[in-house]
Amino acid sequence: MILAADRGLHVTGLTRVFTTRDGTVRKAVDDVDLTVRPGELVSVLGPNGAGKTTTVRMLTGLLLPTSGTVLLDGHDVVKDRKKASLACGFSLGGDTGLYPRLTARQNLTFFGLMYGLRGGALEGKADQLLRTVNLADRAGDPVGSFSRGMKQRLHLARALLHDPAVLILDEPSAGLDPQSAAAMRALVAELSAEGRSILLTTHDMREAEELSDRIVLMRDGRIHAESTASALRLAAAERLGHTVRIDFAEAEVPDGVGDCPGLLDEQRTGSTAILRATDGPAAVQWLLARFPGRTLSVAVTPPTLEEVFLEMVAVS
Numbered sequence: 001m002i003l004a005a006d007r008g009l010h011v012t013g014l015t016r017v018f019t020t021r022d023g024t025v026r027k028a029v030d031d032v033d034l035t036v037r038p039g040e041l042v043s044v045l046g047p048n049g050a051g052k053t054t055t056v057r058m059l060t061g062l063l064l065p066t067s068g069t070v071l072l073d074g075h076d077v078v079k080d081r082k083k084a085s086l087a088c089g090f091s092l093g094g095d096t097g098l099y100p101r102l103t104a105r106q107n108l109t110f111f112g113l114m115y116g117l118r119g120g121a122l123e124g125k126a127d128q129l130l131r132t133v134n135l136a137d138r139a140g141d142p143v144g145s146f147s148r149g150m151k152q153r154l155h156l157a158r159a160l161l162h163d164p165a166v167l168i169l170d171e172p173s174a175g176l177d178p179q180s181a182a183a184m185r186a187l188v189a190e191l192s193a194e195g196r197s198i199l200l201t202t203h204d205m206r207e208a209e210e211l212s213d214r215i216v217l218m219r220d221g222r223i224h225a226e227s228t229a230s231a232l233r234l235a236a237a238e239r240l241g242h243t244v245r246i247d248f249a250e251a252e253v254p255d256g257v258g259d260c261p262g263l264l265d266e267q268r269t270g271s272t273a274i275l276r277a278t279d280g281p282a283a284v285q286w287l288l289a290r291f292p293g294r295t296l297s298v299a300v301t302p303p304t305l306e307e308v309f310l311e312m313v314a315v316s
């Protein structure tokens, strides 16, 4: 029996060291702790080389950790490989993992057999998943003729064949056109709402912010920060300041705006000023008191997730 506390993904002290041919030792992943509970969606963001792919490969059992543990619904990915693989579905994208000469349905049938599905149950599951990922009308076409977006969707269907509790998705919408990417996000959100634990990597800040309960920022193999998108943005505001947009009810931004306390930067276009201030709410108060009845609208926003990310990358 799996205890409720063990459900989902639990990673402790995960470390992977590579030794290159010239003898250089590189810690690609360094002491990573991570938990994704049932129904939670966590996005891992990081610059190229941060260690995301190496982490994902260890979570899915494709790469042995140097040290640390990965539990998938309570099953150790190294010691209890079979049960762990039944608890986890993964979609790593790309051309590997699908047979190009087989049709979409034949691919799902093949992998379904490997998971122990048979006969009507297997056929039913394959049909249901083909509908879920919107490929029912292309079920009989060879996968080699599929676009990248169609392959991404088939990868996801493959990952769902055994109805896993944990889903690991490496850049699920990479390279997709905006419409296909939006459809993929909607699908991932549905799978999360079903109560699965989902961990995904992405370079798309909007995707991360839209989908995630929590965001993990990785750099140099380590977790640099982990929180909700809004908490990360608010914390960054203390360092980077807020953006204050103020529209005046007159043709031009009046003189004196530049005297706003804590001003870091100022841009003016016609009757609109966009300021960067250390304390946004205090700046708004000051502006409203300084220009009473002369403003149409004022909005204060913390740094965007992209700005949080760029700040992390800049600090080395």
Ligand SMILES: Nc1ncnc2c1ncn2[C@@H]1O[C@H](COP(=O)(O)OP(=O)(O)OP(=O)(O)O)[C@@H](O)[C@H]1O
Binding pocket: 018, 019, 020, 026, 027, 028, 046, 047, 048, 049, 050, 051, 052, 053, 054, 055
């Ligand atoms: N097989 C390997 N041998 C040696 N070094 C490796 C190996 N695989 C990865 N690395 C190194 O480990 C570090 C992390 O790589 P990884 O591919 O995990 O990063 P990533 O965050 O997924 O990057 P990207 O966003 O480009 O996919 C990099 O410095 C990389 O060069």
